[in-house]
Amino acid sequence: MLSRVAASFYWLSRYIERSDGMLRMLKINYASSQDTIQEFTWAPVIRIFAGVGDEEEAGKLDNNSRAVLKYMVTGKNNPNSILNIITLSRENARGVQEHIPKDLWQCLNEYYHTVKDPKIEKSLQREDPIGVLDVLIKQVMLYYGTAEITMERGEGRSFMNIGKYLERAIQSVDILDTKFGSVSDNPDLLTDTSYWKHLLLSLGGYELYLKTYREGFEASNILEQVVLNNDFPRSVIYSVNNIQRYFDRLKNNSNADDFRELSFQIGRLQSRIKYSSVKSIEQDGLHQYLQQIRKELYGIGNALNQHYFANS
Amino acid sequence: MIESGYFDKYSPINGVWDEMYGADAAVRDHYRKVIDYISGESADDLNKKEELAKRLFMSQGITFTVYNSGEGIEKIFPFDIIPRIITADEWAFVERGIKQRLTALNLFLKDVYHNQFIIKDGIVPIDIIYSCPHFLREMYQLQVPYDIYVHISGIDIIRDYDGTFYVLEDNLRTPSGVSYMLENREITKRLFPDLLPQCGVRSVTEYPTILYKNLLALSPRQISNPTIVLLSPGIYNSAYFEHTTLARLMGVELVEGRDLVVNNHKVFMKTTTGLQQVDVIYRRVDDEYLDPLVFNPSSMLGVAGIMGAYRKGNVAIVNAIGTGVADDKAVYVYVPEMIKYYLNEEPILKNVPTHQLGNPDERAHVFKNINTMVIKKTNGSGGYGMLMGHASTEQEIEEYKLAVLKDPRNFIAQPTISLSAAPCYMQGELQPRRIDLRPYALYGPDGIEIVPGGLTRVALKEGSLVVNSSQGGGSKDTWVLA
Numbered sequence A: 001m002l003s004r005v006a007a008s009f010y011w012l013s014r015y016i017e018r019s020d021g022m023l024r025m026l027k028i029n030y031a032s033s034q035d036t037i038q039e040f041t042w043a044p045v046i047r048i049f050a051g052v053g054d055e056e057e058a059g060k061l062d063n064n065s066r067a068v069l070k071y072m073v074t075g076k077n078n079p080n081s082i083l084n085i086i087t088l089s090r091e092n093a094r095g096v097q098e099h100i101p102k103d104l105w106q107c108l109n110e111y112y113h114t115v116k117d118p119k120i121e122k123s124l125q126r127e128d129p130i131g132v133l134d135v136l137i138k139q140v141m142l143y144y145g146t147a148e149i150t151m152e153r154g155e156g157r158s159f160m161n162i163g164k165y166l167e168r169a170i171q172s173v174d175i176l177d178t179k180f181g182s183v184s185d186n187p188d189l190l191t192d193t194s195y196w197k198h199l200l201l202s203l204g205g206y207e208l209y210l211k212t213y214r215e216g217f218e219a220s221n222i223l224e225q226v227v228l229n230n231d232f233p234r235s236v237i238y239s240v241n242n243i244q245r246y247f248d249r250l251k252n253n254s255n256a257d258d259f260r261e262l263s264f265q266i267g268r269l270q271s272r273i274k275y276s277s278v279k280s281i282e283q284d285g286l287h288q289y290l291q292q293i294r295k296e297l298y299g300i301g302n303a304l305n306q307h308y309f310a311n312s
Numbered sequence B: 001m002i003e004s005g006y007f008d009k010y011s012p013i014n015g016v017w018d019e020m021y022g023a024d025a026a027v028r029d030h031y032r033k034v035i036d037y038i039s040g041e042s043a044d045d046l047n048k049k050e051e052l053a054k055r056l057f058m059s060q061g062i063t064f065t066v067y068n069s070g071e072g073i074e075k076i077f078p079f080d081i082i083p084r085i086i087t088a089d090e091w092a093f094v095e096r097g098i099k100q101r102l103t104a105l106n107l108f109l110k111d112v113y114h115n116q117f118i119i120k121d122g123i124v125p126i127d128i129i130y131s132c133p134h135f136l137r138e139m140y141q142l143q144v145p146y147d148i149y150v151h152i153s154g155i156d157i158i159r160d161y162d163g164t165f166y167v168l169e170d171n172l173r174t175p176s177g178v179s180y181m182l183e184n185r186e187i188t189k190r191l192f193p194d195l196l197p198q199c200g201v202r203s204v205t206e207y208p209t210i211l212y213k214n215l216l217a218l219s220p221r222q223i224s225n226p227t228i229v230l231l232s233p234g235i236y237n238s239a240y241f242e243h244t245t246l247a248r249l250m251g252v253e254l255v256e257g258r259d260l261v262v263n264n265h266k267v268f269m270k271t272t273t274g275l276q277q278v279d280v281i282y283r284r285v286d287d288e289y290l291d292p293l294v295f296n297p298s299s300m301l302g303v304a305g306i307m308g309a310y311r312k313g314n315v316a317i318v319n320a321i322g323t324g325v326a327d328d329k330a331v332y333v334y335v336p337e338m339i340k341y342y343l344n345e346e347p348i349l350k351n352v353p354t355h356q357l358g359n360p361d362e363r364a365h366v367f368k369n370i371n372t373m374v375i376k377k378t379n380g381s382g383g384y385g386m387l388m389g390h391a392s393t394e395q396e397i398e399e400y401k402l403a404v405l406k407d408p409r410n411f412i413a414q415p416t417i418s419l420s421a422a423p424c425y426m427q428g429e430l431q432p433r434r435i436d437l438r439p440y441a442l443y444g445p446d447g448i449e450i451v452p453g454g455l456t457r458v459a460l461k462e463g464s465l466v467v468n469s470s471q472g473g474g475s476k477d478t479w480v481l482a
Helices: A003-033 A043-049 A055-059 A065-074 A082-095 A102-116 A118-126 A129-150 A155-185 A187-191 A193-202 A206-212 A219-228 A236-248 A256-274 A278-284 A286-307 B029-039 B043-059 B088-112 B126-130 B178-191 B195-199 B207-217 B240-250 B306-311 B335-343 B360-368 B394-406
Strands: B063-068 B071-076 B079-086 B152-154 B156-159 B165-169 B228-231 B253-255 B260-263 B266-271 B274-277 B280-283 B316-318 B373-377 B411-415 B421-426 B429-435 B440-444 B447-450 B456-459 B473-480
Touching (some): A003 A043, A003 A155, A003 A193, A003 B266, A043 A155, A065 A082, A065 A129, A118 A129, A155 A187, A155 A193, A155 A219, A155 A286, A193 A219, A206 A219, A219 A236, A219 A278, A278 A286, B043 B079, B079 B088, B079 B178, B088 B165, B088 B440, B178 B207, B178 B240, B178 B473, B207 B228, B207 B240, B207 B280, B207 B440, B228 B240, B421 B456
Parallel strands (some): B079 B473, B228 B280, B280 B316
Antiparallel strands (some): B152 B440, B156 B165, B260 B266, B266 B274, B429 B456, B440 B447, B456 B473
């Protein structure tokens, strides 16, 4: 497979996954902003998702929910807005049109046209934003369903899934780091039930949490679920296991040296997470631990770039 | 004789050859079955067919991009549902004519890039060749496989008021539109079930197979599965849809310049398993952008060093580099002479009489009769930058004259040919519109093959003579009868 084609698969999938994470995060945070008597802050969301170097622009949003939504969803000047990343995703897909099923291309095309529709921007400002975000979330789910059903089980799909899970792992790490970081600045949050509830909701892990833990919201339990629970589809370990799983399938289509190099990096990260516990993480310091994982995830991305996408 | 309602209302344009409407005010025989068929359909049915055609084009993403003030707009190429029909005799004539012309043009290219006998014998003036921007010194004495330069051509053919065929221009660089020939036929199959076999229409589906066979034969390495790629400028190119279609139909890899790299005078593509040598490149990138080391240094579309690999014979490039010198409109004038010179034959297809504005006498004549002339740039395409004398204002003419005087070599003039007309379905009735014809000829080691058909472009605006898609033109399915 052409390196460019592989890179396009990887990136189109990363952007879709990113949009999924963002939309869910925005939806829960908006709901949460309607449910508090204190001043609600959008700062963590903006910190997680706004593009690099955009802090200044984002700072002007001034915790105005509608302005934040506009900036994050349809913002033309925000390189990481849903509109911009879906445009990029579609462009990647367009460049590999003859390699993806027609259904999948049409699906992505439709997602793009939905975000681009001026009605979306208007509704975000005037109507119920949750309804609008739901429309977009449905598009993502449609995409995932179509990909699952129509995509040939080959190299292309492996690159798509590696991109998807890498993006997801990075997101989960970032979200945890930001949310736990706010706690160390403001210890009161530690006992704020709604704070943790919203964190779990935005990751889609609320119901699983209730089934797993009986003793209410404990920071250490949340940490365990989001980092170490292999049954939780947005956990770091689940994502990394899947990166490993889909990378392994590339073995027969790879140059042996390139494969070994990446396989080593992925395996090392996998072990690091697998053989840690809440206790050991707390001993090392959560922030350092997450930063290390983050660094290694980025390392895997860079190694793919160098060894598979021919962008050295 | 009872004619249909559609035909009764049809009024052909005066003094114009009508493909359907005979001199005796009756339907020509070869259009009979189609007219009978649509007579059985109500206007409602036909409107539905038109809608269906539009939907099919849209949903398959068969679009092209027009660039306007920096913003690309995706459009569908308008399609008229009534086919253009060519009889077996007419086709046999056109086919012979194109084969003859293409053989001569190819010999001409070999000659100007090697011994230049045609210049030495005074048939084509030297300054015409050397002043042509598409004459590339880099190609001098370069051996191309089987001496074939023009593997793919799309020669534009028109008919004058008396039905005579003329060659309007020779497109020998990277002619486009063949995907529309294929897609139009697919859509017609859906629109008029059973009609194609009833009328005995010859199939065009062989095109990608023949092209693939020819590309395969060009591989410099004698191996069982050479790597063939289609080099596209990328997703922003207006013909990108065509590139993906052809790549898919031939099962070859679609690459962009950044996917290729040259090492040790060999071309490789970058794959996930490392570098893979490329043997044949069907390029849809113009000469100028092909190699930044040799041609335009700011090109991002090409591959650095590809010219070196080509020169060494390590890669075959289709069409060959430098073919533009043969479809330059100033060289066009000499094509009939070329046919006589190289083949010792009389030209089968006529040239449109052409005046070179580099010649002061001819220029004066053209300026005097500017209202009956079309002036074109010698290296222009897409219907841009031309002047239609009969349809221009005085000011436009004056401005154009100034442009001509600045650089007369780059302009030619031709009398306005009143292109033939064919019926089009417009708002519930049949109306005549002007058409041309672009058959696609494939030149391989086994000779020249032309799939029976081509792209019929149609000027959809009433009274318009410009068929280019960028100027409001559309297309029709083109039927060649057995």
